[in-house]
Amino acid sequence: MESWHPIARVYHPLTAGSIDGTDTRPHDRAVERAIKASYVPPSVDNDPHLTLFVARLNPETTEKTLRKTFSKYGDIKQVNLIRDVVTGFSKQYAFIEFEEERSARRARAEADQSVIEEHIVFVDWECEHTLDGWIPRRLGGGLGGKKESGQLRFGGRDRPFRKPIVVQAIRDRGIERDRDGGIERDRDGGIDRSRDRGVDRDRDSGIRDKDREIERDRGRENRDRDRENRDRDRGIERDRDRGIDRDRDREIERDRVNDFNNN
Missing domain, CATH: 1.20.5 (Single alpha-helices involved in coiled-coils or other helix-helix interfaces)
Incomplete structure (x- = not known):
């Protein structure tokens, strides 16, 4: 119990697939696939510790809108809105890198659950390069997930672990x-x-x-x-x-x- 924390400090698919982080067996096949997966995050030219992950965006939201919205928290180095390589349509999430850590922290604290173009957005740190052992959603890992799919992941800001009953x-x-x-x-x-x-x-x-x-x-x-x-x-x-x-x-x-x- 002393080591328990609602937010994962190290990523493990089995733990992320558990509501309180205490599961000993995978509860869905995606978790099994993530456990067997070997993933090395790609190299990036930004600083992950100054980068925020912004999700649940309006499909019509552009890089210009994001830069204008988040610039009130501090100087922005770059905005990377993820788009489909074939259609060019927004995938409704982006990565925003700030010049200073205090600006990134302020944006994370204040922008989460704010409204951008009629959509309530989710804001957190970029996990891929900052959380050891990270496995992306496409391999069965990640954090969050929709209830309808049955593949919920816990330990993140959006869905933290619940305290286990001992x-x-x-x-x-x-x-x-x-x-x-x-x-x-x-x-x-x-x-x-x-x-x-x-x-x-x-x-x-x-x-x-x-x-x-x-x-x-x-x-x-x-x-x-x-x-x-x-x-x-x-x-x-x-x-x-x-x-x-x-x-x-x-x-x-x-x-x-x-x-x-x-x-």
Whole structure:
């Protein structure tokens, strides 16, 4: 717990794929692909420690707009808006290098979640050359990701790690088993197994409660279905009785007319 931090200081795909950074097995194939990947960041002519990553831009936003917007935080050395090599359309993210570190820090603090041309933008440090072990998104790594894809990545500013829940075992060798079923001593490690039993009981109780709820729902559905069938049968019976009554009335009326005509 002492080494835990919400922001990753060293990148590892398995850790980034975990909500609290404690996973021991990959939860999706992209993580497996990233673990096996070997990636060397390309050389660049800018200073990564003075460069900000700006994402979620409006597709119509240009380098000129970005320079004008971020120049209020300090002098800008260069703006690199990433475009598709075939279409030339913006990929909606860019890298902005400042002349001074204090300007970059100020822009990171103030520009994140600001609005540029009707889009709320995300601003953070450039990770590819500043975070050891970095694997890009196209290889299954990266940070962030959309919930719809199911390939969420954690440990970045946009989605930091959640603090893990740590349950510390009791290691008192002097605790004796309570005859009433309270505590059991682990002779090897002094671990309190009663907590495990409590967890198992709670889990079993939860399963039983869920089964009871399912049975109640099924019983309710069956009762409703039986009620509907009874109502339908009663309706059919009532309609049949009405039909019989109408036929009887017609016969009586016909007999009366015949008697009248005969007389």
